[in-house]
Amino acid sequence: MSLAFDYDVIIVGxxxxxxxxxxxxSQHPGARILIIDPGVNDVDVPQRMQYRKTFALTAQRNxxxxxxxxxxxxxxxxxxxxxIDVTRYLVQTPPPPPATNPxxxxxxxxxxxxxxxxxxxxxxxxxxxxxxSDFKLKDSYFVGDNWPISYDDLEPWYCDAENELxxxxxxxxxxxxxxxVKQGIGGPRSKPFPMPNIVQGYSDRKIIAAIGDAxxxxxxxIEVISTxxxxxxxxxxxxxxxxxxxxxxxxxxxxxGAKYDAGVHLRKAFAKGVEIRRGSVVTRLEIAxxxxxxxxxxxxxxQDPAKDQRLTAxxxxxxxxxxxxxxxxxxxxLGNKSDQVGRNLMDHLQTEIGGLFPEPIFTFRGPQGLSxxxxxxxxxxxxxxxAFRMTIGNDGWGRxxxxxxxxxxxxxxxxPGPPLLGKAFKQKLADRLxxxxxxxxxxxxxxxxxxxxxxxxxxxxELGLPRPQVAYRVDDYSKKALENGYRVARTILEAISDKRDxxxxxxxxxxxxxxxxxxxxxxxxxxxxxxxxxxxxxRSHEHPNLYVAGSSVFVTSSTxxxxxxxxxxxxxxxxxxxxxx
Amino acid sequence: MVDTAAFRKLSQAITxxxxxDQTIADAxxxxxxxxxxxxxxxxxxxxxxVSGSPDLEAAVTKIxxxxxxxxxxxxxxxxxxxxxxxxxxxxxxxxxxxEEQFKYGLLWKAIGAVAPAYSDRPYGYWKDxxxxxx
Numbered sequence: 001m002s003l004a005f006d007y008d009v010i011i012v013g014x015x016x017x018x019x020x021x022x023x024x025x026s027q028h029p030g031a032r033i034l035i036i037d038p039g040v041n042d043v044d045v046p047q048r049m050q051y052r053k054t055f056a057l058t059a060q061r062n063x064x065x066x067x068x069x070x071x072x073x074x075x076x077x078x079x080x081x082x083x084i085d086v087t088r089y090l091v092q093t094p095p096p097p098p099a100t101n102p103x104x105x106x107x108x109x110x111x112x113x114x115x116x117x118x119x120x121x122x123x124x125x126x127x128x129x130x131x132x133s134d135f136k137l138k139d140s141y142f143v144g145d146n147w148p149i150s151y152d153d154l155e156p157w158y159c160d161a162e163n164e165l166x167x168x169x170x171x172x173x174x175x176x177x178x179x180x181v182k183q184g185i186g187g188p189r190s191k192p193f194p195m196p197n198i199v200q201g202y203s204d205r206k207i208i209a210a211i212g213d214a215x216x217x218x219x220x221x222i223e224v225i226s227t228x229x230x231x232x233x234x235x236x237x238x239x240x241x242x243x244x245x246x247x248x249x250x251x252x253x254x255x256x257g258a259k260y261d262a263g264v265h266l267r268k269a270f271a272k273g274v275e276i277r278r279g280s281v282v283t284r285l286e287i288a289x290x291x292x293x294x295x296x297x298x299x300x301x302x303q304d305p306a307k308d309q310r311l312t313a314x315x316x317x318x319x320x321x322x323x324x325x326x327x328x329x330x331x332x333x334l335g336n337k338s339d340q341v342g343r344n345l346m347d348h349l350q351t352e353i354g355g356l357f358p359e360p361i362f363t364f365r366g367p368q369g370l371s372x373x374x375x376x377x378x379x380x381x382x383x384x385x386x387a388f389r390m391t392i393g394n395d396g397w398g399r400x401x402x403x404x405x406x407x408x409x410x411x412x413x414x415x416p417g418p419p420l421l422g423k424a425f426k427q428k429l430a431d432r433l434x435x436x437x438x439x440x441x442x443x444x445x446x447x448x449x450x451x452x453x454x455x456x457x458x459x460x461x462e463l464g465l466p467r468p469q470v471a472y473r474v475d476d477y478s479k480k481a482l483e484n485g486y487r488v489a490r491t492i493l494e495a496i497s498d499k500r501d502x503x504x505x506x507x508x509x510x511x512x513x514x515x516x517x518x519x520x521x522x523x524x525x526x527x528x529x530x531x532x533x534x535x536x537x538x539r540s541h542e543h544p545n546l547y548v549a550g551s552s553v554f555v556t557s558s559t560x561x562x563x564x565x566x567x568x569x570x571x572x573x574x575x576x577x578x579x580x581x
Numbered sequence: 582m583v584d585t586a587a588f589r590k591l592s593q594a595i596t597x598x599x600x601x602d603q604t605i606a607d608a609x610x611x612x613x614x615x616x617x618x619x620x621x622x623x624x625x626x627x628x629x630x631v632s633g634s635p636d637l638e639a640a641v642t643k644i645x646x647x648x649x650x651x652x653x654x655x656x657x658x659x660x661x662x663x664x665x666x667x668x669x670x671x672x673x674x675x676x677x678x679x680e681e682q683f684k685y686g687l688l689w690k691a692i693g694a695v696a697p698a699y700s701d702r703p704y705g706y707w708k709d710x711x712x713x714x715x
Contacts (some may be wrong), residue, residue, distance in 0.1 A: 052698050056683035059666060059674035201707040233704070243704040249697035364694040366707030394707070403688050404664050411656055418645040419652055421659065422638035426597035426691050429663075430714055433692045 007034045007275075008581055010296050010313035012282050012328065014039060015118025016563060017549035017570040018319035019262035019269065020164065024574035026272035028581055033274040034311065035266075036298055038078030039116030040279045043263030051121070052255045069113055069121065069252075077301030077462050078114040078281050081323075086111075090323070091456040091469040108472040109515035110347050112321055116278065119321070119517070120261035120563070122252045124369055125230045127167050127564040128174075128389070129158050132187045133378050134558035141382040143477065144446045147555040148527040148536040151187040154568050159191040161567035162228075165260045166238045169193035169228035179223060185378045195233045197226040198244060201394050203361035204371045207437060210357075210496035217488050220375040224392060227372045230260035230563070240264075246366040248395060259367075281463055283308060285316065285332040285546075292545040293334065299463060306463065315577055319549040319570070322519035326453045326552065327468045329523065329533075335542030340533050342454055344447035344524055345472060346557040348516035351482050352440035353489045354397035355497035360434035364403075368395040376488065377559045386444040386481030389559040390489060393438030399514065406432055439493060441485030442516050444557045445478045453522050474513070482513055518562050523552035538573040545580075549573050583610040583625065591628045594637035595655055596662045598687055598715065605685050608678065609661050613654075616669050620654040627651060663688040690715025
């Protein structure tokens, strides 16, 4: 331990990456760890109940994930993208390319939370691993890039992260004897899942039965399997967390804590003596004469006026997200010899399609998604078009038609006659909502240096910091993936939906995309300091005591939800940092 | 003042749910009356003569057929009972005032589900279809 600094490690950001780092570092005897975070919220049960109440009483409940967290003074001083107006904080430029829906198409729409616990307050909890080819995309398919590490390098850390997050998964469907691995799509597993998979829903069973054993599309057998999830199916091993109660509200808020959030490891870290500076926005990281970064300058926005404060550490971990981390890097003037800081911004592009099943399947009960189709995550087609994952929704039509809109639609069904009301209305409503099924498609996006975060030259936030400016467009590789994914989803839906209902009720997917809320890239890892920002352990090439944790370091996007990989990499980075304490 | 007992009776005809909670009905009548005093009064006045009808749904349907201007008010009453919120004249939403109102949303009862974030059911209940619908 070095007494020359205020702390051994300062971690910027209290999301999943920062929380896992803090927790793992706190296991090191005597380590003095500080987290700096703009949030002022707690990560305890009363806070969760307060958020639930806010959710229930907000008029904007259906408009996005943020309203649950919006009534915070924090939002004024540490704003983020709210899921409703994607330009209120991000400066979106250059103008969108031609699009069928210019309001929707070329904007970077990833919402996130600058609160303690980060965006894990509001996520689905899906935790598939990346697959081996995701790490060697260029070698395999001559597109994108290669990571400096392989699936095998990360595999033990996946096991570690699965254990920490509490992943419920099905070994028969994802293990070494599974079709997923034997087909060469998924990588081998060295350990079983910590818990059995979350039991699939009545709707999943009906859909699986309807698809049967013989459906093949594009030469691939359609198999619906359970999705590994950071959600408790058996709390024997996780006694501090509840089993899932099926609240159908994973986004925006799990009210029980059955679903993992970063609060799990923040609480453990605090119990081990990790400190946190709340309400604190980093305004600068200072470079010492040695080239190291030891000083974090920040302001507590609750003070009036908020004045710069300084704290030092032997090691700094930048664990904001793929927008905030490069923003801090850039306005601090940290090294950027590679010119890769802020570049290669990625998301998973989503589209979805809904239909009416021939009989009630009763979604809106249980987690919002339990199953998926994984066979399109890899294949020779990736030379030309992106891979995609498919999710079977357990939430009606999701964003396609929220139930309140169904009510409106059915109420006026008889127009211009009298409205449908009473028991007939109730029956019609139940018939429609209980038969809704949804398939969503989530595609990979290639790293593109032109998709990037920079700093706005003239637009500043309440604390006077430059707002992040985004340049973002979608290439043909991803557009083809969206088209293919939509085509496959529609083929499945047309095969199993009630034919009488297809024409009026199978909705044509909008010919644009939605966000998966998965910001990735912008501080990529690599072996070559001339082409990357950090090394394979997340350590800055130019500032040897500065580490980056989080999806910023991703080289490719995969089709997997990123959180498990964020966790695995963060734990791996923490292990590397421990060697230097 | 709105006759909240009559409002509850009218609401049952509109929603198709029997035995609506009177306390919730009191609160909803007040919320609607504040936003739409005259439209609600007009609808209640039209409903009063038929409130003893053995087939209230048919009676309300006839009221709306005879006077389509009352339809928007009826729609707001359906909306508040099913979703615990309604839409004001300016297009904004009037949100639930209490968690109890949110939990009482008839929408979820109608499909055998629970109000999001307020499940009182055990792990795995979703693997079977609901025993009954509301």
